[in-house]
Amino acid sequence: MTHQPPSQTTDAPLSAEARLQALEAQVRHLQVAATQASALFDAAPHAAFLLSLQGRVLDVNTRGAALLVSTPQALTGRHFTPLVAPASQATFTALLGWTFEGRGRQTGEVQALLPDGQVLDLVLEAALQRREGAPDVCYVTATDVTAFKAAHRTLLDVNQAQARQLQDQRQRLQRLEEEFESVTLLAIRELNAIVTRAANFLKLVKPAPVGGAPLTHAQEALEQTRELLDALKGYMRARTMRTRIRGVDLEKVLREVLKDLQPQMARRDVQVTSAPLPVLQGDSQVLQLLLHEYLSNALKFTRSRPQARVRLLVQETDTEYRVGVEDNGVGFNLRQKDKAFELFGRLHPGGMYGGIGLGLAVVRRLCERFGGRAWGEGKPDQGATFWFAWPKVPGTG
Incomplete structure (x- = not known):
């Protein structure tokens, strides 16, 4: 029998030139991906910032720079904290820290200071972005709610003013009602006294054959008036009755x-x-x-x-x-x-x-x-x- 030599299954090593070409292809691919990511970041429909753990601006898109009345070149490398009003800096620091601690997406409301002294009300939403072979970054979007907050404050002021007006009107109506009830009860009391005097006078008058009928009618009218006054008095008491x-x-x-x-x-x-x-x-x-x-x-x-x-x-x-x-x-x-x-x-x-x-x-x-x-x-x-x-x-x- 004739013995054949074993077949060779191991590939021959790549040449140095082939390895170099592969690395160049990977670099070009990474460059294209980086260019696309940068373009997507800059074209985002909202103001966006990339921040380091220390709060330094690593990148900012066009909308973000315009929001702060600046340019990407002027903002890149600066710390974001000084751009925030002093009263909001603790909120911003906590939001940034919680994001890098891995607590998930964070949202907070801060006020930003513009170069001309104007104050913006911003809602920040932060998310952690992990990068292989590079430090993690915080992706922050900012939404300007200044107009909304101003409208909300105006609405609150209007509501408070209306509430004060309604309270004043209620108090005036209550005073008028109390005055009306007091005057009504006093009038009933005075009219009762007058009716009583008139009735007593009629009792003293001896009706003559001719004048008897008119006097009787007058007496009936006085009794009806007394009944009306008593009914009014009862009605007014029912209105003001204290209940439990x-x-x-x-x-x-x-x-x-x-x-x-x-x-x-x-x-x-x-x-x-x-x-x-x-x-x-x-x-x-x-x-x-x-x-x-x-x-x-x-x-x-x-x-x-x-x-x-x-x-x-x-x-x-x-x-x-x-x-x-x-x-x-x-x-x-x-x-x-x-x-x-x-x-x-x-x-x-x-x-x-x-x-x-x-x-x-x-x-x-x-x-x-x-x-x-x-x-x-x-x-x-x-x-x-x-x-x-x-x-x-x-x-x-």
Whole structure:
């Protein structure tokens, strides 16, 4: 057998000339990459800086130099810290340090000083760039928010000025309201005194056969005036009533109200029934006034019935209780439901049922004061139901 020599698998070493050509190719490639990176950095759509660990400007693009009213040549090699206002230098130093510590992207707000003394508000965003075979650098972008900050300060100033104006207006309105209430109560007191003197004078006058009727009419007018003044006084007191939120058992309130209304139910066939009444969070005075007005209203408009039937209804939702007082009285046209709650609003002629027309207005006012509502439902000659909705978490009153 003939033995063949083993094949040669090892490549021959490159010549010195080939190695030199390879190195030159790598250098050209690196130069092209560096040129492209520099072009991308300079053409970036935002102001950009490359900073060393000590805060020295290693490079800056055209937008960055223009932002600081300088040139890339003038800024390169300078420390960035002196370009920052003294009050912001601690913020900038911390931002730079945290970036080089590898804490990730950092953002901070500083003020920069321009050569002409102008101050810019800048938002800086810094990120660490690691370079093989070279020290790490901090890539910083700067966004000018001076105009935004100025607009924000202007808006704050305007808001503060408006808040002061609103506060002044509220105080003036409060003083005017207190003055109005004081004058009204004083006028009611004085008018009551005048009406009382006139009524006492009429009692002393012996009506003659001819003049009796006019004197009787005058006496009735004085009584109506007294009733009006008493109603106004009650309305004004309801407006200024001091209240306290606490648990109020409506069952107890109803018993007290029925005691007060005994004179209206005397010598009449009146039946008052009620669903189980809840405990409400509210003021006992206010809730007593609401039930008193609704029940008194029901008794008044059932006077023409041989048997008066009054029933208290309760409905509950997630946010409120609705309490209604239903009667079998004369009712009213539902198209006039809002008129009953207006000041001096009447659903029926005053001569038939009396009253001034302030009671239900007080009810609505007090309900709204605590975040509730008041309304009525009815049909002519088929009775009526007056409701109030009371929130489970009422307002301050």
